[in-house]
Amino acid sequence: MIEVFADNGALNAATAERIVTAAGRAVAERGGFHLVLSGGETPKPLYELLATPAWKSRMDWKRTHVYWSDERCVPVDDPRSNAGMTRRALLDHVPVPAAQVHPLYLGGSPQQAARDYEALLRQSASGGLPRFDLALLGLGADGHTASLFPGTAAVAERQRLVCELYLPEQDMHRLTMTVPLLNQARQVVFLVSGAGKVAMLQQVLSDAVDSVGQMPPARLIRPVDGELDWLIDVAAASNLHL
Ligand code: 6PG
Numbered sequence: 001m002i003e004v005f006a007d008n009g010a011l012n013a014a015t016a017e018r019i020v021t022a023a024g025r026a027v028a029e030r031g032g033f034h035l036v037l038s039g040g041e042t043p044k045p046l047y048e049l050l051a052t053p054a055w056k057s058r059m060d061w062k063r064t065h066v067y068w069s070d071e072r073c074v075p076v077d078d079p080r081s082n083a084g085m086t087r088r089a090l091l092d093h094v095p096v097p098a099a100q101v102h103p104l105y106l107g108g109s110p111q112q113a114a115r116d117y118e119a120l121l122r123q124s125a126s127g128g129l130p131r132f133d134l135a136l137l138g139l140g141a142d143g144h145t146a147s148l149f150p151g152t153a154a155v156a157e158r159q160r161l162v163c164e165l166y167l168p169e170q171d172m173h174r175l176t177m178t179v180p181l182l183n184q185a186r187q188v189v190f191l192v193s194g195a196g197k198v199a200m201l202q203q204v205l206s207d208a209v210d211s212v213g214q215m216p217p218a219r220l221i222r223p224v225d226g227e228l229d230w231l232i233d234v235a236a237a238s239n240l241h242l
Pocket of ligand 1 (some may be wrong): 004039040042043069070071074082136137140145147
């Protein structure tokens with residue numbers, strides 16, 4: 001489903017409502033809520049909203065498990081860290097048990113961190129493929145989501161659940177959940193805001209391919225048995241015609 005909202009306030013409130021609703025359903029049906037968060041700038045006001053008394057009281061944080069879709073391989077106190085941003089905006093303000101918060105990167109080798117996280121996920125799913133209850137994703141102007149950047153091997157990975165990559169343009173190692181893992185989610189919510197995403201949003205939602213027949217990585221995210229929602233503000237949707 002694609003929904004367009006008049007402003008950032010309405011967009012974040014609608015996204016928070018989806019997260020709270022998914023959490024209530026997951027806890028009722030399975031006794032816990034497994035939530036994947038993403039980084040970047042867009043979700044920060046959403047996380048701050050979820051940390052307000054009106055919203056945080058609507059989540060059963062004691063039964064919530066938090067993961068990240070991707071991470072920059074930097075220390076958590078580095079301003080580029082997704083986990084650091086999420087802790088400051090949300091997790092330091094809600095009673096989620098520390099043992100239920102699963103940061104992707106805690107230092108050391110990106111390769112080892114990817115293997116360790118995959119082992120954690122497979123162990124929690126008793127060897128099968130983990131099915132997150134909700135994965136919150138963003139969209140880069142180049143069509144990436146999580147850290148599935150165009151042209152990287154991570155985009156084509158179909159066996160591993162988590163892999164490492166190096167981005168020369170950022171001189172940065174990253175970790176990312178892969179397409180097969182994200183597509184196991186019961187619900188994927190893309191949160192997209194701002195005029196900078198107009199062109200890519202049109203490309204992703206209109207099923208267009210680029211000049212070399214490549215599709216934007218974000219378009220590979222289609223839950224195999226789940227819901228896909230695009231929650232967008234009018235700035236990002238300004239040229240949307242489907
Ligand atoms: C990251 C994010 C990434 C993000 C997009 C959009 O680590 O950068 O997980 O996938 O969602 O890059 O970022 P903005 O919200 O900052 O535009």
